[in-house]
Amino acid sequence: MDEKSVKNTSEKNKQLNNNVQVYDQVNCQKDLATHRTLCAYQKSMTTDTMLAADSKVARSSFGPQVKDKVVIEVKDLVKTYYGQAGETRVLKGINFTVHEGEFVSIMGPSGSGKSTLMHILGVLDTPTSGLYRLDGIDIKDYSEDELAAVRGRKIGFVFQAFNLLAQKTVLENVMLPGIYGKIPMRQRQDKARELVGLVRLDNRCDHLACQLSGGQQQRVAIARSLMMDPAIVLADEPTGNLPTDQTDEVLSFFTKLNREHGKTIVIITHEPAVASYSDRTIVLRDGVITKDGPANKDIHYDTN
Amino acid sequence: MxxxxxxxxxxxxxxxxxxRTFLSVLGIVIGIASVITMMAIGRGTQESIASEISSLGTGGISLFNRSTQKLTQDDIDVIMANDYSGIFDQVLLETNSSQTLVAGSESETASVTGVSANYLEVENKKMALGSFFSDEDFALGQRVIAIGPTTATNLFASASEAIGQRIKVGTIYFTVTGVFAESSGGGMSFSDPDDFAIIPLSTMQNELLGSREIASVTFTLTDETKVAQAKSIIGYTMLARHNIENVDDADFGMFAATDLLETLSSVTGMMTALLAGIAGISLLVGGIGIMNVMLMSVLERTREIGLRxxxxxxxxxxxxxFLFEAILVTFSGGAIGFLLGWGASSLITHFSQITAAVTWDVVLMAIGISTAIGLIFGIYPARKAAKLAPIEALRSE
Structure with a gap:
């Protein structure tokens, strides 16, 4: 990529950010209206029993793979930090649900509370008040070790910094969650090989993680996130450390996982272009949701 | 699984x-190696002292006069009569005095001892040249003498020339029947252990002293473990026969080589403990080193811990x-330290007088201690790692 196109991209991104903000402010109400219409439409399409089960949960589902099962249920979620400077309310009552098979992006500028929300969704942190139910499990009152077990089984993490064990091979990295999930060795190996194949790194199985490019490392991380067949794949700025030419490659794997394997995916990002790969975007600002609606599909990376 | x-x-x-692993292993290696070497040296010293004492040949108990000459043949007979369970094997009667020996123009002062016929057997002596006394010599109190190799070379041109020659002791001439072999151990006394002369007890009593005096008696035992029992038989018999009520007033003394052995081994045992203690301090320092390195490792791997x-x-x-890591480090350190310590002990054995003995209990102790160090000094860093908050850990750079 030459200098000109880098400049182009960054300018485009700036513009896109502006677009989103304007879009947020102007269209929030309009979105909600659309949302309601959509809900009404979906309601009319579902059976009575499902209606009964989900009657208390606002339906907000987008995308071709969406099923009726709710995997994330967040209600009146509040997170307050108590520091020396007094208390800081980072999340001020968040409400949303994610159904199985959804591809959701959570957006917001820094300080909006999206990292905090990601930590709570990833069971790395617990809410001050409110409900968080993950795949039917209310994590309230769970002990540290129980939370670890929930993380291991229900969530597949993909981090901005990849977080692979540099001196281990690709296969060993992918197998790691299986150790804590107590999957037998042979089964774990077979599964890891299959997942490495899925992210098209079959020929790199025995390479050390530190020998791979950023994009390849992130693909290993995606394979690793699937080791335990988690309820959700939670990706925190998954392309933040990647050069632009590798972002599309990584993001398209998320799309593939969602479309072809029906995985529920939640991506936390501040880049509209990343969010555009998803089907639904939740926008956070100052600890509240300012937008929850279909993702803007018209924004793309300039990958030339 | x-x-x-x-x-x-x-x-x-x-x-x-x-x-990092190498550095943390190093402390334990040095600690264990020095503990093993120190203990081997201590044990070796102990064993060489024990073997020197046993080479003196007095495996039994000595009974001797204190000041006045009251030890008699009758005392010995009663002691033997009181030995119902047959603990005593041999009884060697001795009496000695320092005499001037003259042979031709040569002379020297040496200890002359009158002994009973079982001398060779009890004292574990051998003849190099000639022969010891006959039963007849003992019975008739003949003027015969057997001398140590040093005495022989002091008085005669060579040891072999001494046989059949005459030596004047006091005013009486004795005929040399034999020369003793050099003693094997004997580093214990300051005087030359090979400079002495032996004559029959009866000759000593009749010709040189003119009294039926016995200076000391050596009892050998049929069972070496029954020293205490033998001592009580001798002690009570003597107290009763000499009408002594208080042990402190006893006119006789008793000595068992095993007593000396016990005293010396308790001294060398203390020395060993001291050396091992000093080496143990280096082990402790090694353990703290492990804790240090483990803490550093936890800090360095914060992100990895968060990820896990x-x-x-x-x-x-x-x-x-983390405990496994600490124990692996200390255990392998212990194993390497053992090999090094073993090597050092072998070198010491090879190049010095001391036989540094590495025993199995020391090996087991070294392995046990090094594993325990891993556990003790590993638990704090391991707990620290486990308690890290995952968000903080993942955020660290």
Missing amino acids: ILIEIFQEALSSLWQNKG KALGAQQRYLITQ
């Missing part, structure tokens, strides 16, 4: 940080992994 996996994780993480927690690692798995 999962323990094996965690063990493998610990092993591979140590392997991936070879430099995010991937579902429960606290006990992390504690186990």
Whole structure:
């Protein structure tokens, strides 16, 4: 990529950010209206029993793979930090649900509370008040070790910094969650090989993680996130450390996982272009949701 | 099953940080090696002292006069009569005096001892030249003498020339029947152990002293473990026969080589403990070094710990992994230290008088201690790792 196109991209991104903000402010109400219409439409399409089960949960589902099962249920979620400077309310009552098979992006500028929300969704942190139910499990009152077990089984993490064990091979990295999930060795190996194949790194199985490019490392991380067949794949700025030419490659794997394997995916990002790969975007600002609606599909990376 | 996996994780993480692992192993290696070497030297000293004492040949108990000459043949007969269970084997009667020996123009002062016929057997002596006295010599109190190799070369041109020659002791001439072999050990006394003369007890009493005096009696035992029992038989018989009520007033003394052995081994035991204690301090320092390196490793691997927690690692798995790492380090340090200590002990044995003996109990102790050090000094860093908050850990750079 030459200098000109880098400049182009960054300018485009700036513009896109502006677009989103304007879009947020102007269209929030309009979105909600659309949302309601959509809900009404979906309601009319579902059976009575499902209606009964989900009657208390606002339906907000987008995308071709969406099923009726709710995997994330967040209600009146509040997170307050108590520091020396007094208390800081980072999340001020968040409400949303994610159904199985959804591809959701959570957006917001820094300080909006999206990292905090990601930590709570990833069971790395617990809410001050409110409900968080993950795949039917209310994590309230769970002990540290129980939370670890929930993380291991229900969530597949993909981090901005990849977080692979540099001196281990690709296969060993992918197998790691299986150790804590107590999957037998042979089964774990077979599964890891299959997942490495899925992210098209079959020929790199025995390479050390530190020998791979950023994009390849992130693909290993995606394979690793699937080791335990988690309820959700939670990706925190998954392309933040990647050069632009590798972002599309990584993001398209998320799309593939969602479309072809029906995985529920939640991506936390501040880049509209990343969010555009998803089907639904939740926008956070100052600890509240300012937008929850279909993702803007018209924004793309300039990958030339 | 999962323990094996965690063990493998610990092993591979140590392997991936070879430099750090090597440094932390070093302290334990030095500690264990020095403990083993010190203990081997201590044990070796103890054993060489024991073997020197046993080479003196007095495996039994000595009974001797204190000041006045009251030890008589009758005392010995009653003691033997009181030995119902047959503890005593041989009884060697001796009496000695310092005399001037003259042979031709040569003369010297040496200890002349009158002994009973079982002398060779009890004192574990051998003749190099000539022969010892006959039963007739003992019975008739003949003027015969057997001399040590040093005495022989002092008085005659060579030891072999001494046989059949005459030596004047006091005013009486004795005929040399034989020369003793050189004594094997004998580093214990300041005088030359090979400079002495032996004559029959009866000759000593009749010709040189003019009294039926016995200076000392050596009892050998049929069972070496019954020293205490033998001593009580001798002691009570003597107290009763000499009408002594208070042990402190006894006109006789008793000495068992095993007493000396016990005293010396308790001294060398203390010395060994002291040396091992000093070496143990280096082991302690090594242990603290391990804790230091482990804490550093926890700090350095904060992100990895956070990741493992995010991937579902429960606290006990992390504690186990870090403990395994610490124990692996100290255990292998112990093993290498043992080999080094063993090598050092062999070198000491090869190049010095001391036979440094590495015994199995020391090996087991070294392995036990090094593993325990891993546990003790590993638990704090391991708990610290396990308690890290996953968010903080993942955020660290």
